[in-house]
Amino acid sequence: MDNSLLVELSRAQFALTALYHWLFVPLTLGLSFIIAIMETIYVKTGNDEWKKITKFWMTLFAINFAIGLATGIIMEFEFGTNWANYSWIVGDIFGAPLAIEGLMAFFMESTFFAIMFFGWNKVSKKMHLVSTWLVAVGSNLSALWILIANGWMQSPIGMKFNVDSARFEMENFFDIVFNPVAVSKFLHTISSGYVMGSLFVVGVSSWYLLKKRDVLFAKRSIIVAASFGLLASIFLIATGDESAYQVAQKQPTKLAAMEGLYDGEKRAGIIAIGQLNPDKKIGDSTTDPFIWKIEVPNALSLLGYRQIDAFVPGINDLVYGNEKLNIIPAKEKIEKGKIAVQALRDYKDAKKVNNQELADASLVTFREHEKYFGYGYLKRPEQIIPPIAITFYSFHIMVGLGSWFLFLFLILLYFSMIGKIEGKTLVLRAALFTIPLGYLAQECGWIVAEVGRQPWAIQDMLPVGMATSQLDTTAVIITMSLFTIVFTALLIAEIKIMLTQIKLGYKEH
Secondary structure (H helix, E strand, O other): OOHHHHHHHHHHHHHHHHHHHOOOHHHHHHHHHHHHHHHHHHHHHOOHHHHHHHHHHHHHHHHHHHHHHHHHHHHHHHHHHOOHHHHHHHHHHHHHHHHHHHHHHHHHHHHHHHHHHHOOOOOOHHHHHHHHHHHHHHHHHHHHHHHHHHHHHHOOOOEEEEOOOOEEEEOOHHHHHOOHHHHHHHHHHHHHHHHHHHHHHHHHHHHHHHOOOOHHHHHHHHHHHHHHHHHHHHHHHHHHHHHHHHHHHHOHHHHHHHHOOOOOEEOOOEEEEEEEOOOOOOOOOOOOOEEEEEEEOOHHHHHHHOOOOOEEOOHHHHHHOEHHHOEOOHHHHHHHHHHHHHHHHHHHHHHHOOOHHHHHHHHHHHHHHHHHHHHHHOOOHHHHOOOHHHHHHHHHHHHHHHHHHHHHHHHHHHHHHOOOHHHOHHHHHHHHHHHHHHHHHHHHHHHHHHHOOOOEEEOOOEEHHHOOOOOOHHHHHHHHHHHHHHHHHHHHHHHHHHHHHHHHOOOOO
16 A cells, blocks of 8 residues: 555545535634624514514525534544544544534534524514524634644644553643634634625625615625624734734744745745745755735734744755754654654553563653654655745735725725715625635635645654555545545535525515
8 A cells, every 4th residue: 555645635525525524614604603793683673674684695605504513523534534543543633622612612503503593573672682602602612612623733732642552632622612723713713704795795785785685685795794794804804913923823834934034034024925846945045936926015023923033944054953042953853753653662562571670661751752753754844835836826826816805895884874885896806706705715724724734743743654544555545535526516506505595585585
């Protein structure tokens, strides 16, 4: 069996599932709160038009919620099918947030979803409103626990390695829950979902105005969604800044790839826009890393270290070391990791033959080099750097589009407030065609987060090559092909059903 091929196929299958799943999640996160706000206006004013508006968007929310649920369940199963070693080694920690997500958030979300969707004439207005808000809170709590698990993968804390079971075991649950990386990731992710929900509502509403249909409904929807989206965009920028800071502290290789920074420097700038030089290689000191670029001076040092003159390590510093900054070369980390791997083997062998003296000595050696244990499974120092081009371009597309979304919400809100939004055809068309750009930004964000963590399943501790199940590559190819067909069919079905509901209009849907 070609293990490298198996690893790449398993990664590709999980990436396929995750990217499809994330087409549905952000809209669920954002639309749920927009619906809750609209229903609150209905309950406060008693205006039945707001009830109709709420029910229209609620129908689209329900379609998206159902299909997103299906893809999410499949993704969780893949931890057991394709990533059995990962599930064994870190299941004690990683499984806890997912279990809480299912027991607390998912059941709350699902229970009150039934009341929200089917209970309009069966419960009181206030009870229905409470149910709608609880669905919104539940969907965000669901994201919380999943992102706590993901944040731990990015920055593992609160655990110890059990040499007898070869598993990471939880030591402090609250360290994991309040992991700064997890907190910043959660806040940044949900705020991006709020932006996505807002883009969807203003885009669809703009289509109605372009068609001169359901004008009052569309204008009211735009005001609510643009206001919510504007606030969410401002919050998104703030949480993005904190996320970048956490990346600089915990994942410097990801930061270097995000900015295409090969050689570290003080007062490092951020690349606003640029084109990477494909001929540039790690360790090459003669080739310029960019064909062209526009740079914001000093911004990366300020963003990553909160000091304008801070030194930001580059790719070459991280791979080959920097003695002045006490950055250990990756080669040395790999050597220490191999010592740890061998010491663990010696410990287990000694325990089998009841050689306690050798077991104790091996354990001491392992603990001395435990920090670099994961590096012992890498073959080359250059492996510690994630794919640079895809990380760099995904990051800059995400940031650029996020800036555009903020500007769009400002324009829409301004023309809505002065009563001239109907005649702004160019703005309405821009809002409509920004819907797919919102999804593009969402996917780019997750590509940065997950591709930027490579080669690690658990940052600095477990390479993806050691996390896979021992499957036949043919089985992975077959299941990936089937998932591609099923997920594509689900996506097409969602789009067709959504378009049908939209074309019916808010009164007839």
